Amino acid sequence: MDITLGTFLALGAILFGIGAIGFLVRRNVLVQLMSIELMLNAVNVVLVAVNRYHPENQAGQLFAFFVIAVAAAEAAVGLAIVIGLYRLKKSVASSDADQMRH
Amino acid sequence: MGTANFVLFGICAFFALFGAVATVAAKRPLRGAVALLANIIALAGLYLTLSAHLLAVIQLLVYAGAVVVLFVFVIMLIGPASEVEGKSEGLAGRALSIAIMTMVTGTIAFAVSDAVGNWYAIADNPAYGTIEAVGAELYSRALVPFEIVSITLLVAIVGAIAVARHRTADEIVQAKAVHAKALEVRAEAEANKEAAAEAAAGAH
Numbered sequence: 456m457d458i459t460l461g462t463f464l465a466l467g468a469i470l471f472g473i474g475a476i477g478f479l480v481r482r483n484v485l486v487q488l489m490s491i492e493l494m495l496n497a498v499n500v501v502l503v504a505v506n507r508y509h510p511e512n513q514a515g516q517l518f519a520f521f522v523i524a525v526a527a528a529e530a531a532v533g534l535a536i537v538i539g540l541y542r543l544k545k546s547v548a549s550s551d552a553d554q555m556r557h
Numbered sequence: 558m559g560t561a562n563f564v565l566f567g568i569c570a571f572f573a574l575f576g577a578v579a580t581v582a583a584k585r586p587l588r589g590a591v592a593l594l595a596n597i598i599a600l601a602g603l604y605l606t607l608s609a610h611l612l613a614v615i616q617l618l619v620y621a622g623a624v625v626v627l628f629v630f631v632i633m634l635i636g637p638a639s640e641v642e643g644k645s646e647g648l649a650g651r652a653l654s655i656a657i658m659t660m661v662t663g664t665i666a667f668a669v670s671d672a673v674g675n676w677y678a679i680a681d682n683p684a685y686g687t688i689e690a691v692g693a694e695l696y697s698r699a700l701v702p703f704e705i706v707s708i709t710l711l712v713a714i715v716g717a718i719a720v721a722r723h724r725t726a727d728e729i730v731q732a733k734a735v736h737a738k739a740l741e742v743r744a745e746a747e748a749n750k751e752a753a754a755e756a757a758a759g760a761h
Contacts, residue, residue, distance in 0.1 A: 503609045513691050524709070531714065546643075
């Protein structure tokens with residue numbers, strides 16, 4: 456078997472699916488944030504792979520670059536919110552973040 | 558694609574999938590963070606097989622160097638409470654989530670897996686993926702998004718500090734008590750010093 460563009464696209468889809476399952480099933484905010492990082496990384500794989508098969512320009516890599524920058528910002532703000540939740544509730548379980556529910 | 562690339566792809570794809578599954582399945586978030594690190598390093602290897610050298614370095618610097626370290630800091634700051642798993646909506650809900658996501662992504666993966674692109678030898682375009690080529694495009698075609706990203710990062714820094722510094726009502730009361738106590742102690746110490754100076758002057 457040979458590696459084609461489809462191999463990379465399928466790998467990206469599977470990685471995205473693993474991240475999405477983690478986000479839906481786990482109830483620990485830290486693990487859910489890590490699952491979001493997994494999904495963003497899976498998208499990056501697809502962007503870079505498609506760019507490699509159309510190498511006239513570097514547009515896919517630029518997109519991946521911006522995704523990495525936004526993911527870093529998202530991790531910083533997300534973890535700050537986790538710390539805020541922990542100070543308020545002494546817990547990082549996402550089922551405890553229910554102040555706006557009642 | 559050459560044999561070396563094929564072997565590198567196999568190893569990196571295996572560790573990427575293994576790291577992703579271990580991150581999601583980790584009982585302890587710290588182990589999840591280490592598995593995420595394995596996933597990230599494997600993805601940097603995948604970028605190398607795709608000749609995106611600059612992006613592989615950025616991936617290692619930003620993700621392995623900053624994001625994972627931030628995760629580890631927060632996990633260690635929170636301590637044992639970070640391992641608590643919240644109430645979920647039961648086995649049926651979880652099984653449904655897993656089944657739906659498996660079907661959706663499995664279908665997508667199967668549908669795209671026979672996509673075939675033209676694999677251009679990198680010798681035709683030796684600048685591909687280097688700092689020069691990516692940087693030149695970053696500062697010409699993507700200049701405005703680049704500047705917007707710098708503002709986004711600045712706002713994220715300010716927002717993260719503003720959110721993480723916020724105190725609860727109890728902590729504000731405690732902090733005020735500590736501050737009042739400190740002022741009291743300082744005033745007492747100054748009064749003592751003055752009394753000592755006066756006593757010394759009187760003795761003289």
